[in-house]
Amino acid sequence: MTNNILAYIVVDVLCIAFSVFIIRKLTTDIGSELEIHLLKKMLCIFLTYSFVDVVWILGEYDYMPYYKRIINGIVCFLSIFLISVLAFMTFIYTEIRLKTAFTKKRELWIVSAIPLAFSLFMCIASYYTGWIYSIPPDNKYERGPYYCWQLAIVFFYFAVAAFRALHCGSKERLPMRRHATFSLAFSIAIAVFIGSLQIFIRGTPLIGIAIVSAFFITFINFQQAQIFSDALTDLNNRRRANQYLETKFNSPMTTWPLYLFMFDIDSFKEINDTYGHIEGDKVLRIVAQALRMTSQKYSAFVARFGGDEFLLVGESLYVSNPDEL
Numbered sequence: 001m002t003n004n005i006l007a008y009i010v011v012d013v014l015c016i017a018f019s020v021f022i023i024r025k026l027t028t029d030i031g032s033e034l035e036i037h038l039l040k041k042m043l044c045i046f047l048t049y050s051f052v053d054v055v056w057i058l059g060e061y062d063y064m065p066y067y068k069r070i071i072n073g074i075v076c077f078l079s080i081f082l083i084s085v086l087a088f089m090t091f092i093y094t095e096i097r098l099k100t101a102f103t104k105k106r107e108l109w110i111v112s113a114i115p116l117a118f119s120l121f122m123c124i125a126s127y128y129t130g131w132i133y134s135i136p137p138d139n140k141y142e143r144g145p146y147y148c149w150q151l152a153i154v155f156f157y158f159a160v161a162a163f164r165a166l167h168c169g170s171k172e173r174l175p176m177r178r179h180a181t182f183s184l185a186f187s188i189a190i191a192v193f194i195g196s197l198q199i200f201i202r203g204t205p206l207i208g209i210a211i212v213s214a215f216f217i218t219f220i221n222f223q224q225a226q227i228f229s230d231a232l233t234d235l236n237n238r239r240r241a242n243q244y245l246e247t248k249f250n251s252p253m254t255t256w257p258l259y260l261f262m263f264d265i266d267s268f269k270e271i272n273d274t275y276g277h278i279e280g281d282k283v284l285r286i287v288a289q290a291l292r293m294t295s296q297k298y299s300a301f302v303a304r305f306g307g308d309e310f311l312l313v314g315e316s317l318y319v320s321n322p323d324e325l
Contacts (some may be wrong), residue, residue: 016050115157118276190214232285240303
């Protein structure tokens with residue numbers, strides 16, 4: 001029994017260590033400010049859950065002599081409700097990552113939060129009613145008769161997020177963005193699959209393993225996308241631009257000259273200073289969308305060179321007049 005408890009705690013400690021590592025590595029260089037901010041919030045909530053989980057296992061097996069019923073109730077409430085919060089934030093993060101219209105409609109945010117509010121009510125009331133969990137006289141945690149309702153809320157958020165990612169990914173034309181979207185759906189599915197095993201195998205830290213695995217897959221995808229893609233705008237990044245230009249300049253095919261444009265956004269610093277960096281990110285994405293439309297029309301190469309600087313390269317094979325481009 002002692003070895004099982006020690007293994008449980010070691011897994012939680014490793015989850016905490018991985019979460020801290022990912023938080024330290026997450027910067028706006030690999031994603032938009034809003035995405036990274038939300039992801040860090042989710043990791044902080046998961047850190048809280050992992051600490052609570054350690055307290056729960058120590059108290060459940062009488063390794064904390066002052067483990068009173070009220071403390072046990074708080075621990076049970078947090079360990080159950082925080083998973084609902086993570087599920088809800090995963091849904092919101094997915095919508096933001098997919099850049100859907102959902103994020104612009106406040107009424108949709110309110111409607112989507114109704115199941116979370118219901119979960120909060122049920123978890124708080126369970127201390128007295130035993131609906132989701134109960135704490136009998138021996139101070140041991142037991143699942144309540146309506147525990148399945150709590151699971152339904154968690155699975156609802158995760159399922160909708162995964163479905164939305166798969167749906168948007170199937171319609172995505174750019175291979176790089178399609179791969180990133182499918183990877184997001186895969187990470188959610190892995191978390192749900194591994195975490196659901198804890199329903200049947202009680203006394204195991206499978207939920208922690210599931211969640212940290214999803215975070216790690218997301219982080220790896222950010223890192224891979226960073227190699228040749230700008231995470232904020234989904235355009236080519238500076239490394240890919242340098243590679244492209246080197247290839248073109250060294251090519252023996254000189255029949256078709258290149259038209260190279262380099263430009264930045266006027267007064268971009270004022271936008272950031274006045275409205276904040278999140279609004280500045282929106283401006284960058286609007287410019288990037290215009291550039292993508294131009295590149296598709298003229299078979300041109302576009303890249304975000306750095307900050308608010310962009311690169312546009314067209315070939316005379318496809319562009320008869322550089323002024324038109």
